[in-house]
Amino acid sequence: MRRIAAAAALLLLAACDSAGPAAPAVVESPAPSATxxxxxxxxxxxxxxxxARTGFSDPNPAMPYVLGDRGDIVAIVFGYPLRAPSQPDRSNKxxxxxxxxxxxxxxxxIDAxxxxxxxxxxxxxSGGAGPSIVDLPAAGCWHLQLTWSGHTDTLRLTYER
Incomplete structure (x- = not known):
């Protein structure tokens, strides 16, 4: 169990590189757009x-994220806002x-x-949940069906122009 937690922490730290500007932290909100x-x-x-906080140094890290409909997965958007087409100076991380x-x-x-x-x-x-670059071909609202390790969940992400 400790090895899994350590691996998760390493993945989170790898995701915190300079892939784009960090979003400002704000207080948690239970707004409907949070789902x-x-x-x-x-x-x-x-x-x-x-x-979902393993690996963050702040005990209450605030990030832009979307929670899956079943609550089994979260997409923490380091590359906010997501762009289609992707931008040469930043990634859709x-x-x-x-x-x-x-x-x-x-x-x-991911079937989008x-x-x-x-x-x-x-x-x-590869390797299941973890950091990734997810480029999609057009701007708009994308409905994602996620499958990993025998689990499924769905969520929606907006890609801007």
Whole structure:
């Protein structure tokens, strides 16, 4: 268990590199846009769920994030705002943190659909939940079906122009 916690902490520290400007910290808010049920243009910085804080030096880290509909995964958006097409000077960096157990080396598979319609775009994050760059082909509200280690969850992310 300690090895898993140490590995998670290393992944979080790796995600905290200079991939883009950090979002300012604000007080946690239970606003409806905090959940995956909406695809609001703005993702507020809020205090992360307690189970998603491993590796952060601040005991109450505030970051822009979207919680999965089932509450089993969180997408911490280090590359906020996400852009389509991606920008040459910054990345669409997302740290995926799973609340449920993961199998080692099991990938996180993302099936994304723009506004819930059309053909899916598939992305894969090796090693399951962890840091990744997720570039999607167009701006808009993307509905993501996430599958990892026998678990599934859904959420929505907005990519801006």
């Amino acid at each position: 995956a049920a909406s695809c609001a243009a703005g993702v507020p910085s809020r205090v992360l769920p307690e189970w 997302i740290l995926w943190v799973s609340r449920v157990s993961q199998e080692p080396a099991s990938p996180l598979v 659909r723009l506004d819930g319609g059309g053909d899916p775009v598939t992305r894969e994050v």
